[in-house]
Amino acid sequence: KAGVTQTPRYLIKTRGQQVTLSCSPISGHRSVSWYQQTPGQGLQFLFEYFSETQRNKGNFPGRFSGRQFSNSRSEMNVSTLELGDSALYLCASSPGTWASEQYFGPGTRLTVT
Amino acid sequence: EDKVVQSPLSLVVHEGDTVTLNCSYEVTNFRSLLWYKQEKKAPTFLFMLTSSGIEKKSGRLSSILDKKELFSILNITATQTGDSAVYLCAGRTQGGSEKLVFGKGTKLTVNP
Numbered sequence: 001k002a003g004v005t006q007t008p009r010y011l012i013k014t015r016g017q018q019v020t021l022s023c024s025p026i027s028g029h030r031s032v033s034w035y036q037q038t039p040g041q042g043l044q045f046l047f048e049y050f051s052e053t054q055r056n057k058g059n060f061p062g063r064f065s066g067r068q069f070s071n072s073r074s075e076m077n078v079s080t081l082e083l084g085d086s087a088l089y090l091c092a093s094s095p096g097t098w099a100s101e102q103y104f105g106p107g108t109r110l111t112v113t
Numbered sequence: 114e115d116k117v118v119q120s121p122l123s124l125v126v127h128e129g130d131t132v133t134l135n136c137s138y139e140v141t142n143f144r145s146l147l148w149y150k151q152e153k154k155a156p157t158f159l160f161m162l163t164s165s166g167i168e169k170k171s172g173r174l175s176s177i178l179d180k181k182e183l184f185s186i187l188n189i190t191a192t193q194t195g196d197s198a199v200y201l202c203a204g205r206t207q208g209g210s211e212k213l214v215f216g217k218g219t220k221l222t223v224n225p
Contacts, residue, residue, distance in 0.1 A: 004155075033212070043156075043201065043215035056212045090155060092213075101147065102213065104155035 002027065004093045004105035012111045018079040021108045025072050025093030031055075032074040033102065034066060037088040046089075049074050050096050078110075086112045115140045117204050119216035127224050130192050134219045137184040140204035146178055146185050147213065149201040156201055159187070192223045 045058040049068035149156035162178035203213040
Protein backbone atom coordinates (compact mmCIF):
# COMPACT_ATOMS: atom_id res chain seq x y z
CA LYS A 1 0.00 0.00 0.00
CA ALA A 2 1.18 3.50 -0.68
CA GLY A 3 1.91 5.57 2.40
CA VAL A 4 0.61 8.93 3.49
CA THR A 5 1.51 11.69 1.06
CA GLN A 6 1.67 15.39 1.72
CA THR A 7 2.04 18.26 -0.70
CA PRO A 8 3.86 20.49 -1.04
CA ARG A 9 6.94 19.31 0.84
CA TYR A 10 8.39 22.78 1.28
CA LEU A 11 6.79 26.19 1.25
CA ILE A 12 7.96 29.74 1.86
CA LYS A 13 5.36 32.43 2.52
CA THR A 14 5.38 35.96 3.85
CA ARG A 15 3.51 37.27 6.86
CA GLY A 16 -0.14 38.00 6.23
CA GLN A 17 -0.50 35.50 3.40
CA GLN A 18 -2.52 32.32 3.60
CA VAL A 19 -1.51 28.76 2.81
CA THR A 20 -3.21 25.46 2.02
CA LEU A 21 -1.56 22.11 2.70
CA SER A 22 -2.78 18.78 1.39
CA CYS A 23 -2.71 15.25 2.79
CA SER A 24 -3.69 11.99 1.11
CA PRO A 25 -4.14 9.15 3.62
CA ILE A 26 -3.39 5.49 3.16
CA SER A 27 -6.03 3.85 1.02
CA GLY A 28 -8.96 2.74 3.17
CA HIS A 29 -8.10 5.00 6.09
CA ARG A 30 -10.90 7.33 7.08
CA SER A 31 -9.23 9.41 9.77
CA VAL A 32 -6.75 12.19 9.11
CA SER A 33 -5.13 14.12 11.94
CA TRP A 34 -2.94 17.19 11.62
CA TYR A 35 -0.01 18.13 13.87
CA GLN A 36 2.35 21.06 14.10
CA GLN A 37 5.95 20.32 15.08
CA THR A 38 8.33 23.02 16.27
CA PRO A 39 11.63 22.73 18.17
CA GLY A 40 10.21 24.51 21.21
CA GLN A 41 6.75 22.95 21.50
CA GLY A 42 7.29 19.54 19.95
CA LEU A 43 4.37 17.83 18.22
CA GLN A 44 1.04 19.48 18.90
CA PHE A 45 -2.38 18.27 17.79
CA LEU A 46 -4.25 20.61 15.46
CA PHE A 47 -7.41 18.69 14.51
CA GLU A 48 -8.75 15.38 13.32
CA TYR A 49 -11.20 14.61 10.54
CA PHE A 50 -13.19 11.42 10.17
CA SER A 51 -15.67 10.82 7.37
CA GLU A 52 -15.61 14.51 6.38
CA THR A 53 -16.40 15.70 9.94
CA GLN A 54 -14.06 17.37 12.38
CA ARG A 55 -13.96 15.01 15.33
CA ASN A 56 -11.56 16.87 17.62
CA LYS A 57 -9.65 20.13 17.72
CA GLY A 58 -6.53 21.26 19.53
CA ASN A 59 -5.76 24.61 21.12
CA PHE A 60 -4.94 26.63 18.05
CA PRO A 61 -6.47 29.94 16.90
CA GLY A 62 -9.23 30.09 14.34
CA ARG A 63 -6.69 30.99 11.64
CA PHE A 64 -6.04 27.26 11.45
CA SER A 65 -8.79 25.35 9.72
CA GLY A 66 -9.21 22.18 7.76
CA ARG A 67 -11.55 20.00 5.83
CA GLN A 68 -11.85 16.47 4.53
CA PHE A 69 -13.24 15.31 1.24
CA SER A 70 -15.33 12.27 0.46
CA ASN A 71 -12.21 10.37 -0.70
CA SER A 72 -10.66 11.03 2.76
CA ARG A 73 -8.08 13.46 1.40
CA SER A 74 -7.69 16.41 3.72
CA GLU A 75 -6.52 19.97 3.49
CA MET A 76 -5.53 22.41 6.17
CA ASN A 77 -5.50 26.14 5.74
CA VAL A 78 -3.68 28.80 7.70
CA SER A 79 -4.77 32.37 7.11
CA THR A 80 -2.96 35.60 8.00
CA LEU A 81 0.34 33.84 8.50
CA GLU A 82 2.58 34.84 11.39
CA LEU A 83 6.30 34.20 11.85
CA GLY A 84 5.47 31.75 14.63
CA ASP A 85 3.59 29.55 12.18
CA SER A 86 6.90 28.39 10.73
CA ALA A 87 6.95 24.69 11.48
CA LEU A 88 6.78 21.17 10.12
CA TYR A 89 3.13 20.25 9.53
CA LEU A 90 2.50 16.53 9.72
CA CYS A 91 -0.61 14.63 8.90
CA ALA A 92 -1.36 11.17 10.20
CA SER A 93 -3.73 8.61 8.79
CA SER A 94 -5.54 5.75 10.51
CA PRO A 95 -8.55 3.52 9.91
CA GLY A 96 -10.26 5.54 12.61
CA THR A 97 -11.03 2.90 15.21
CA TRP A 98 -9.71 3.23 18.73
CA ALA A 99 -7.42 0.23 18.39
CA SER A 100 -5.62 1.39 15.26
CA GLU A 101 -2.18 2.90 14.80
CA GLN A 102 -1.55 6.27 13.21
CA TYR A 103 0.85 6.54 10.29
CA PHE A 104 2.53 9.83 9.51
CA GLY A 105 3.26 11.48 6.20
CA PRO A 106 6.62 13.13 5.42
CA GLY A 107 5.36 16.56 6.39
CA THR A 108 5.26 20.01 4.85
CA ARG A 109 7.99 22.38 5.99
CA LEU A 110 6.45 25.87 6.12
CA THR A 111 8.69 28.91 6.50
CA VAL A 112 7.09 32.29 7.09
CA THR A 113 9.29 35.33 6.45
CA GLU B 114 -4.53 19.55 30.90
CA ASP B 115 -3.23 16.43 29.20
CA LYS B 116 0.50 15.96 29.61
CA VAL B 117 3.16 13.46 28.50
CA VAL B 118 6.68 13.74 29.91
CA GLN B 119 9.66 11.85 28.57
CA SER B 120 13.03 11.32 30.19
CA PRO B 121 15.85 11.69 29.67
CA LEU B 122 15.67 14.45 27.07
CA SER B 123 18.87 13.19 25.49
CA LEU B 124 21.12 10.22 25.83
CA VAL B 125 24.50 9.30 24.34
CA VAL B 126 25.60 5.67 24.40
CA HIS B 127 28.06 3.35 22.66
CA GLU B 128 27.11 0.63 20.23
CA GLY B 129 26.12 -2.51 22.07
CA ASP B 130 24.74 -0.72 25.12
CA THR B 131 21.20 -1.27 26.37
CA VAL B 132 19.03 1.80 26.92
CA THR B 133 15.74 2.45 28.68
CA LEU B 134 13.59 5.42 27.72
CA ASN B 135 10.85 6.62 30.04
CA CYS B 136 7.44 8.09 29.41
CA SER B 137 4.95 9.22 32.05
CA TYR B 138 1.51 10.45 31.15
CA GLU B 139 -1.54 12.24 32.47
CA VAL B 140 -4.14 11.93 29.74
CA THR B 141 -7.87 12.36 30.18
CA ASN B 142 -9.78 9.16 29.42
CA PHE B 143 -6.59 7.38 28.50
CA ARG B 144 -6.98 4.73 25.83
CA SER B 145 -3.50 3.74 24.63
CA LEU B 146 0.12 4.77 24.49
CA LEU B 147 2.11 4.85 21.29
CA TRP B 148 5.84 4.96 20.64
CA TYR B 149 7.37 6.46 17.51
CA LYS B 150 10.90 6.81 16.15
CA GLN B 151 11.70 10.04 14.33
CA GLU B 152 14.84 10.45 12.31
CA LYS B 153 14.97 13.33 9.89
CA LYS B 154 11.46 13.08 8.61
CA ALA B 155 8.11 11.76 9.75
CA PRO B 156 7.70 9.69 12.91
CA THR B 157 7.55 5.98 12.20
CA PHE B 158 5.31 3.80 14.32
CA LEU B 159 6.93 1.38 16.78
CA PHE B 160 4.39 0.14 19.33
CA MET B 161 0.89 0.68 20.60
CA LEU B 162 0.18 -0.39 24.18
CA THR B 163 -3.26 -0.69 25.65
CA SER B 164 -2.93 -3.22 28.48
CA SER B 165 -0.78 -3.09 31.57
CA GLY B 166 2.05 -5.53 32.04
CA ILE B 167 2.04 -7.02 28.55
CA GLU B 168 5.38 -6.55 26.84
CA LYS B 169 5.48 -5.86 23.15
CA LYS B 170 8.62 -6.82 21.27
CA SER B 171 10.04 -6.13 17.86
CA GLY B 172 13.58 -7.33 17.36
CA ARG B 173 15.84 -5.50 19.79
CA LEU B 174 13.08 -3.13 20.88
CA SER B 175 10.51 -3.81 23.55
CA SER B 176 8.01 -1.77 25.49
CA ILE B 177 5.67 -2.15 28.42
CA LEU B 178 2.89 -0.09 29.96
CA ASP B 179 1.95 0.39 33.62
CA LYS B 180 -1.54 1.89 33.78
CA LYS B 181 -1.53 2.04 37.57
CA GLU B 182 1.61 4.15 37.77
CA LEU B 183 0.89 5.91 34.45
CA PHE B 184 4.14 5.25 32.68
CA SER B 185 5.73 3.28 29.91
CA ILE B 186 9.28 2.31 29.06
CA LEU B 187 10.96 1.56 25.77
CA ASN B 188 14.00 -0.72 25.88
CA ILE B 189 16.56 -1.06 23.14
CA THR B 190 19.16 -3.80 23.56
CA ALA B 191 22.47 -4.11 21.69
CA THR B 192 22.11 -0.60 20.29
CA GLN B 193 23.38 0.20 16.81
CA THR B 194 24.23 3.53 15.18
CA GLY B 195 21.04 3.20 13.16
CA ASP B 196 19.05 3.49 16.38
CA SER B 197 20.12 7.14 16.65
CA ALA B 198 16.89 9.14 16.49
CA VAL B 199 14.35 11.00 18.57
CA TYR B 200 11.94 8.62 20.29
CA LEU B 201 8.48 10.00 20.91
CA CYS B 202 5.73 8.67 23.07
CA ALA B 203 2.12 9.78 22.84
CA GLY B 204 -1.01 9.21 24.87
CA ARG B 205 -4.26 8.67 23.06
CA THR B 206 -7.56 9.84 24.51
CA GLN B 207 -10.88 8.06 24.29
CA GLY B 208 -14.12 9.57 23.12
CA GLY B 209 -14.15 8.65 19.46
CA SER B 210 -11.14 10.74 18.60
CA GLU B 211 -7.70 10.07 17.26
CA LYS B 212 -6.05 12.89 19.23
CA LEU B 213 -2.52 12.07 20.36
CA VAL B 214 -0.73 14.04 23.08
CA PHE B 215 3.01 13.85 22.49
CA GLY B 216 5.96 14.18 24.80
CA LYS B 217 8.94 16.29 23.75
CA GLY B 218 10.94 13.18 22.88
CA THR B 219 14.22 11.57 23.90
CA LYS B 220 17.11 12.18 21.54
CA LEU B 221 19.24 9.04 21.43
CA THR B 222 22.73 9.13 19.95
CA VAL B 223 24.55 5.84 19.50
CA ASN B 224 28.28 6.23 18.87
CA PRO B 225 30.35 3.52 17.17
